[in-house]
Amino acid sequence: MEKAILGLDIGGTGIKGGVLVNGHLHDIRSISTPAQESKEYILETIAQFIDSYSAYEIMGIGIGIPGLVNVEEGIVLGLSNIPAFQHVELKKFLSNRYQKPIFINNDANCFALGVHKFGVGRKFKNLVGITLGTGVGGGIVINGHVYSGVNSAAGEWCSAPYLDYDFEHYCSGKFFAKYYQSRPKALAKLALAGDERALRAFDEYGHHLGELIKHILYALAPEAIVLGGSIRKTYPLFKKSLNQTLSTFGYATVLDRLEILLSELDETAIHGAVALVELEPETIIN
Known part of the structure; x- marks a missing residue:
């Protein structure tokens, strides 16, 4: 069997997985999330999905969750659109079942x-996605390491107040x-x-996103900001207004060093x- 790292993206509508073998991601699969079922049913569904990769020698499992997580203990504090998945000891459940690093x-x-x-962020030590x-x-x-903060809440600019609501209201599809x-x-x-009218919509959107990025620059001054998600594909339509808004940022030398990039990965999650x-040296896959 090939040694592999298994990655899961667990969302409110779907669970998606893939394996990293010799530095390359492949065998992407997905199932529907039983979002309205019990916690126990959902946990068993996740386990059965992991079992579907039994052809590989899984060395460790990484999981992304659209919600807050106690990273140290692996407790899901809340999962978007899944009512039963509150304060779930997911790491404990999977560790007991598979005896693998989770x-x-x-x-x-x-x-x-x-x-x-x-x-595209490989050449940067400090970036924001x-x-x-x-x-x-x-x-x-x-410095090359993800900064999660308390309960993985670092970087939640979506909820930061902006105009009459918050940044998510103006920088997502909701706008x-x-x-x-x-x-x-x-x-x-x-x-x-x-x-x-459509051109005006993207001009306004670019302005709002520019204000969000200014907010980030004042706090962190990263080398790069990488845009992901479906709206990134419309970047040429809001690039001009975004840059116009960024030009009002207070520190020109920081702005001069900033690169704004679009993620090219189809399976970024x-x-x-x-x-x-993170595996012990003797188990790392080359």
């Missing part, structure tokens, strides 16, 4: 670590839904065809999950 963290932290270890989709997630890498009654992908098609796994 690592669990917030999925946005996994994203940042994934792009640092496997993606921002996922832009139905919500906004943030992850921080400092397009509320103010333009549309989804980013549909608006992007119109914008590319020259529709003035799983890359990040496997990147969580």
Whole structure:
């Protein structure tokens, strides 16, 4: 059997997995999350999904969760859209079942670590990853290590107050839904065809995202900010207004060193999950 690290991305609608073998991620699989079932049923579903990778010699398991996690003890404090998954001792359950090293963290932290270890962020020691989709997630890498903070809550700029609500309200798909009654992908098609209303939507979005990035720069001054999530694909439509807003940042020398990049990884969440796994030297896969 091939030695592998297993990465899982557990979300409210789906559970996705993949294995890292000799530095490459493959065998991507997914199942639906039984979100309305009991905690015990969900745990068993996760275990059965792990069992589906029995053809590999799994050396460790990394898991990304869209919620807060007690990283040290591997306790899921809450999982988005899954009512029964509150204060779940996931690490203990899986460790008892598999006797393997188990690592669990917030999925946005996994994203940042994934792009640092496997993606466009590899050349940077300090970076911030921002996922832009139905919500906004943030992850921080400092000196090559993910910084999780208490209960993996570091980088949760989504909830920071901004204008009359918070940054997630203006920097995620919620902005397009509320103010333009549309989804980013549909608006992007119109914008590319020259529709003035759609173009204005992305101009405004770029301004709001620029304000979020300024907020991050004042706190951390990273070398790079890597954008992920589905909205990143519309970057050419909001790049100009984003840069215009960033030009008002107070420290030009910090801005001059900043690189804004787009994640090129299709399975960033799983890359990040496997990147969580730290093994003893004798078990590390070359």
